[in-house]
Amino acid sequence: MADSGYSTPGDGRRAADSGHPAPGADGRPVADSSYSTPGDGRPAADPRHPAPGADEPGADRGHPGSAPSDHRPDRRAPAPGAPDHRPGAPAGPPSTPGHRPLAHSADGKGPAPQRPEPRGGLLMGRPFGVPVYVAPSWFLVAALITWVFGGQLERVLPELGAARYLVSLFFAVAFYASVLVHELAHTVAALRFKLPVRRIQLQFFGGVSEIEKEAETPGREFVLAFVGPLLSLVLAGVFYAGLQAVDPGTVPGVLLAGLMISNLIVAAFNLLPGLPLDGGRMLRAVVWKLTGKPMSGTIAAAWVGRALAVSVLIGLPLLTQSGALGSDAVDNVGMDTVLDALLAAILAAIIWTGAGNSLRMARLREHLPELQARTLTRRAVPVEGDTPLSEALRRANAAGARALVVVDADGRPLSLVREAAIVGVPEHRRPWVAVSGLAQDLTDGMRVSAELSGEELLDALRATPATEYLVVEETGEIYGVLSAADVERAFVKAMARPS
Numbered sequence: 001m002a003d004s005g006y007s008t009p010g011d012g013r014r015a016a017d018s019g020h021p022a023p024g025a026d027g028r029p030v031a032d033s034s035y036s037t038p039g040d041g042r043p044a045a046d047p048r049h050p051a052p053g054a055d056e057p058g059a060d061r062g063h064p065g066s067a068p069s070d071h072r073p074d075r076r077a078p079a080p081g082a083p084d085h086r087p088g089a090p091a092g093p094p095s096t097p098g099h100r101p102l103a104h105s106a107d108g109k110g111p112a113p114q115r116p117e118p119r120g121g122l123l124m125g126r127p128f129g130v131p132v133y134v135a136p137s138w139f140l141v142a143a144l145i146t147w148v149f150g151g152q153l154e155r156v157l158p159e160l161g162a163a164r165y166l167v168s169l170f171f172a173v174a175f176y177a178s179v180l181v182h183e184l185a186h187t188v189a190a191l192r193f194k195l196p197v198r199r200i201q202l203q204f205f206g207g208v209s210e211i212e213k214e215a216e217t218p219g220r221e222f223v224l225a226f227v228g229p230l231l232s233l234v235l236a237g238v239f240y241a242g243l244q245a246v247d248p249g250t251v252p253g254v255l256l257a258g259l260m261i262s263n264l265i266v267a268a269f270n271l272l273p274g275l276p277l278d279g280g281r282m283l284r285a286v287v288w289k290l291t292g293k294p295m296s297g298t299i300a301a302a303w304v305g306r307a308l309a310v311s312v313l314i315g316l317p318l319l320t321q322s323g324a325l326g327s328d329a330v331d332n333v334g335m336d337t338v339l340d341a342l343l344a345a346i347l348a349a350i351i352w353t354g355a356g357n358s359l360r361m362a363r364l365r366e367h368l369p370e371l372q373a374r375t376l377t378r379r380a381v382p383v384e385g386d387t388p389l390s391e392a393l394r395r396a397n398a399a400g401a402r403a404l405v406v407v408d409a410d411g412r413p414l415s416l417v418r419e420a421a422i423v424g425v426p427e428h429r430r431p432w433v434a435v436s437g438l439a440q441d442l443t444d445g446m447r448v449s450a451e452l453s454g455e456e457l458l459d460a461l462r463a464t465p466a467t468e469y470l471v472v473e474e475t476g477e478i479y480g481v482l483s484a485a486d487v488e489r490a491f492v493k494a495m496a497r498p499s
Contacts, residue, residue: 149172171258174255182235183208185230211224218288221284233264236260274308275355277308280301294362305355364494369453373448378486380403380480381399385415416446445466
């Protein structure tokens with residue numbers, strides 16, 4: 001219950017869980033510059049210039065501009081931007097079963113609406129503008145604390161009777177209020193460093209502040225990690241001072257003593273030097289400062305975290321049985337021994353998986369700067385809205401392009417022809433269908449600069465979910481079309497790529 005800390009995109013923990021790993025990093029796409037796409041990253045094809053030859057690098061020799069010799073589905077060429085699964089076809093990125101393109105709507109007709117933020121439980125308030133949620137699992141641990149602490153009160157203050165459970169419930173709430181202060185320390189530090197904080201959540205094993213970006217320097221990383229345990233130590237000192245003013249044998253004395261010890265445990269546990277704990281982040285910051293490499297710090301802190309997980313798994317039950325934690329030594333295997341072993345296994349699993357996911361997400365962040373809009377952009381052909389689809393596809397095939405941009409008479413882009421819509425038009429209907437009927441109007445958020453890369457590019461795509469984006473030069477000239485599906489495939493590629 002002492003795992004209280006903060007999470008960032010690289011710590012491998014879910015927003016709603018201080019110790020449990022995220023299954024893929026909250027699904028944020030990253031890309032790998034070594035990933036090969038059929039587009040060559042050149043600007044949109046210009047009809048005034050000769051089209052590239054079929055053997056020119058980047059040309060799509062299997063494009064739908066040329067009709068196939070038969071109409072069997074497995075012989076039909078793909079629409080612009082659609083992967084070509086025919087044997088030996090050079091066009092199209094490798095298929096990725098089980099991964100759906102990002103931001104597609106259910107019917108394939110334009111951008112999907114923004115998915116609502118996961119609430120994460122009962123909203124308690126918004127200190128500093130950051131929502132604080134209490135997860136359903138908190139009620140389980142509150143009941144457990146009430147029961148355990150109530151049993152202790154029965155031995156210390158037997159005159160309380162059944163009222164001891166009300167006192168125990170108050171202790172559970174006060175303890176998690178202390179955890180909230182711990183998390184608010186991380187939050188205030190993050191906001192001070194201009195790092196956005198998505199939410200704070202209190203749940204079974206403590207709490208977590210979900211910070212959406214990494215600290216820019218090792219010094220800030222160290223401060224951001226240290227302020228949480230520091231506030232827990234300060235609270236322990238405050239409760240100790242309060243304990244001096246009351247009788248230890250009274251209800252206030254027992255509550256103050258329990259809160260003092262609890263905060264000391266929270267601080268000590270989080271200062272252990274292994275990811276994903278705060279102490280692991282402090283160790284990461286130190287190694288980062290010494291080596292100048294964030295990845296080196298992550299590797300060191302993650303492996304220490306794994307060693308810590310093994311130590312907890314083996315050492316905690318042994319310490320309990322030996323009586324080193326303040327209880328009598330236990331020689332036989334009873335229910336308490338089984339519970340201690342179960343608790344050790346849970347804590348060890350949380351630390352081990354958190355450390356492993358920190359390594360995996362650090363590897364993705366290491367490749368993130370290589371993600372460039374130019375690398376993933378598909379070459380596009382500008383066409384006017386009344387152009388028949390068959391003619392537009394013929395021009396795309398001749399130019400070696402894999403996307404269509406609808407422009408006005410002056411060449412200004414108006415909309416993007418949706419890949420899903422092209423696939424849905426039978427070949428015999430394509431001469432009679434105008435591209436304007438298959439296009440999605442451009443919004444400001446769907447115009448992406450060709451100079452964007454890394455986190456800036458991902459932020460731009462997340463701000464306006466869509467299936468395709470128009471990539472433009474700084475001068476406003478059309479550069480090409482960026483498909484969300486290509487970003488998804490690049491993300492999968494980066495996940496599998498070693499450091």
